[in-house]
Amino acid sequence: MFFGLDVASVNTGVQCTAVFDNIVVTGTTASAPTIATDAAAGGVSNNTDNLTVLGVSPWGATNLTYSWSLLGTPLATVSFSTNGVTAASNTTITFNTGGTYYFQAVVTDPAGLTATSSIVGVSLVPFIPTNLSATGLNAQVALAWNGVLGATNYQVNRSLVSTGSYTIIGTTPVVSYTDTNVSNATTYYYTVQAVNQSGSSAASASASATPLSTYQQWLVGNGYSVTLVNTATPDGDGIPILMKYATAMKPGTPSSSTPTLLSETNNALTLQFNRLSPASVTYAVQASTNLSTWTNIATLTNGSDTWTGSAGISETGTNPRSVIITDPVTIGTTPTRFLRLQVTGGNP
Helix, strand or coil: CCCCCCCCCCCCCCCCCCCCCCCCCCCCCCCCCEEEEEEEECCCECCEEEEEEEEECCCCHHHCEEEEEECCCCCCCEEECCCCEHHHHEEEEEECCCEEEEEEEEEECCCCCEEECCCEEEEECCCCCCCCEEEEECCEEEEECCCCCCCCEEEEEEECCCCCCCEEEEEECCCEEEECCCCCCCCEEEEEEEEECCEECCCCCCEEECCCCHHHHHHHHCCCCCCCCCCCCCCCCCCCHHHHHHCCCCCCCCCCCCCCEEEEECCEEEEEEEECCCCCCEEEEEEECCCCCCEEEEEECCCCCCCECCCEEEEEECCCEEEEEEEEEECCCCCCCEEEEEEECCCC
16 A cells, blocks of 8 residues: 655755654545345245345445355255355255255455345245055055155045045154045045145145955955955855855865855764954854744854854864854754854955
């Protein structure tokens, strides 16, 4: 920096020398840039937002640089379209996941002097959950999906038609959900939305499932219609399809044997058959003296493995189990005596 001092002499013919001491120079120090327009966010769109800030300086606006920082401990990193240059006065940020993020800009002039903007926050709803799957089980549908970073809950929606409309059926903080309010043989459609403090994401791609009873699953697995009536005899052997299922007979071909075997042991009638374990239908062994009035002498209800009734019961094996039901009435006590197996359940 240079300073000039005026010196005057009355003798123009003589060279003069002037010596100065205790010189005091006064003036202004270089001034730092200032924030003319504080940091602001333009609004989230397609997982991006626009940040702006404007500084002023004696050096001129084109000599300022702008450096943006992501503050705190964010859920994920972000990217800036430009940063650390003059053009970063206006930059686009791209987010990798939803949540709340805080940004601040530092404006720097060529002398290294700076000004700092206020902090600006940007909040995004979570990203959309992916890979939703639905699995139909017996009287329930199991759902699962990929988790979304920053989601605090997931909203589960259901519809009876693929095009909606969907109804909220529950929320869960985990990435799975079991819908138990369903009817077997009915198809349900599901979507999931991720939720955080800023709101909820758009709905995921849909997934569908049809819950089936154990019997209906057996029907489908053996090539029968899920709506096949219990009394149907599709194999042409006169044995109702539900009886074949309940007594573990081979489906798909005519059977050369009957599902039950009636015999006499120790002066009492016995009825022998196979049954599923645990019971997925209701078994009732009934007795009659006239083939018109029948009385239960042994009953095993759907879902149970414990028989009730007055008859003697013997079982061996695991699944299927071989069952022998012994009539509590001795042969000869009545003129005639009949036993039969009744199976109920299956399709309505």
